Amino acid sequence: GFNALLKIIEEPPPHIKFIFATTEPERVLATIKSRTYHYPFRLVPDDILGKHIKDVVQKENVVLNSEVLNLILRAGGGSPRDSLLVLDQLIIGATNKKIEYNSAVSLLGFTPEKLLDDIVFQLGNKHATDLLKTLDKVLYSGQNPRRFLEDLLTYFRDILLAKLAKDYQKTTDQKKARLDKINEYANMFSTAALIQYADLINKELIAITKAHSVKTHLEILIARMLDMLNSINQLENLSTRVAKLENFL
Numbered sequence: 328g329f330n331a332l333l334k335i336i337e338e339p340p341p342h343i344k345f346i347f348a349t350t351e352p353e354r355v356l357a358t359i360k361s362r363t364y365h366y367p368f369r370l371v372p373d374d375i376l377g378k379h380i381k382d383v384v385q386k387e388n389v390v391l392n393s394e395v396l397n398l399i400l401r402a403g404g405g406s407p408r409d410s411l412l413v414l415d416q417l418i419i420g421a422t423n424k425k426i427e428y429n430s431a432v433s434l435l436g437f438t439p440e441k442l443l444d445d446i447v448f449q450l451g452n453k454h455a456t457d458l459l460k461t462l463d464k465v466l467y468s469g470q471n472p473r474r475f476l477e478d479l480l481t482y483f484r485d486i487l488l489a490k491l492a493k494d495y496q497k498t499t500d501q502k503k504a505r506l507d508k509i510n511e512y513a514n515m516f517s518t519a520a521l522i523q524y525a526d527l528i529n530k531e532l533i534a535i536t537k538a539h540s541v542k543t544h545l546e547i548l549i550a551r552m553l554d555m556l557n558s559i560n561q562l563e564n565l566s567t568r569v570a571k572l573e574n575f576l
Contacts (some may be wrong), residue, residue, distance in 0.1 A: 329356045336362045346392040370405030379407065380414060389418055391426040394502065400426075401481070402435050438478040444508060447486070450552055451515035452576055456550050462542075472541045473532065480528045487521040516556075523555055554561065 336347055336359065347363070349355060371379075377396055384391055384517055391399075399417070401535050403410025413435065417426045420434055442465055449458045465475050489506075490513035516524075538544040 330341065332359060333362070339500055371407055372405070376400060376403070376405065376407060376410060380410060383411065383414065387418065387423045387424070389421065389426065391417075392419065392428065394428050394505075395426050395431045396436060398431050400436055401437075406507050408476050408537055422528070435473050437471055438475045440469075440505070442468075443478060443482050447482065447512050447515075450549075450556070451512065453553060453556065455549075455553055458553070459546065462545055462549060466542055466545070472545065473535060476532050476535065478526055480525060480532070483528065485509050486512045487525065490516075490518055490521065521557055527551060527555070542561060 332345075332347070335343070339345060347359075352365070352367070361446050377400060380396060380399060395417070398487075399410055402413045416434060417425070417431055420430060421427075429439075431437075442461060445461045446458065446465075449461060466472065486509055489509045527548065531544065535541060535544055
C-alpha cells in the first residue's frame with residue numbers, strides 16, 4: 328500500500344496537494360519519508376482546546392458550565408477531534424441544548440464526585456469498613472473499574488497540586504465548593520502519602536487488566552493504602568519525637 332503512494336508523491340499532478348496523516352509514523356517506509364516533509368502534531372493544551380470548545384458551543388447555542396467543559400477535556404485527552412466527538416454525544420443527550428453535569432458524568436462513565444469524596448475521606452480517617460462498602464457501591468453501580476482508578480488518580484493529583492502549590496486555585500476552573508473539598512483533603516494527607524498513593528494507583532491501573540477478580544484487586548489496593556498510611560504516620564511521629572529529643576539535648 329505504501330509503495331502505491333510513491334507514484335503520486337514522486338510525480339504529483341499540479342492540481343494535487345497530498346497530505347498523509349498517521350498516528351504511527353514509525354511504520355511509514357523510508358522511501359515515503361525521504362520524499363515528504365514531516366510535521367509532528369502534538370496534543371493541544373487544555374486552555375487552547377477549552378477556548379475552541381467554548382467557541383463551538385456558543386455558535387451552536389449550547390449551554391455548559393466549566394465543570395462539564397473539564398469533563399470534555401478529560402475525555403478528549405488533548406485531541407480536538409475526540410473532544411468534539413464527546414461534545415456531540417453530550418449535545419445529542421442534552422435537554423433544550425443545556426448540558427447538565429450529572430448527565431455528562433453518567434454518559435461519559437466518570438465516577439460521581441460523591442463516591443470519590445467518600446473514598447478519600449474514609450481513607451484519610453482510616454474507616455476500613457466504610458471504605459469497603461463504598462467500593463461495593465462503585466462496583467455494583469456499574470462503574471468501570473479502570474475508569475474509577477483513573478478518576479481516583481486524577482483526584483489525588485488535584486489534592487497533591489493543591490498541597491504543593493499555594494496558587495492552585497488560580498490555575499483551575501473548578502467551583503469553590505470543590506476547591507474547598509480539595510484543600511480539606513490536602514490538609515488531611517502528607518505529601519509523601521499522596522505521592523505514594525498516586526504511584527500505587529498508577530501501578531494498579533496496569534495490573535487490573537490481567538486481574539481474575541477485579542473486586543479482590545481493588546480490595547487489596549484499599550488495604551495497601553490503609554497500611555501505607557499507617558506506616559507513614561508512624562514514621563512522621565518518630566521523626567517528630569527525634570526532632571524534639573534533639574532540641575532537648
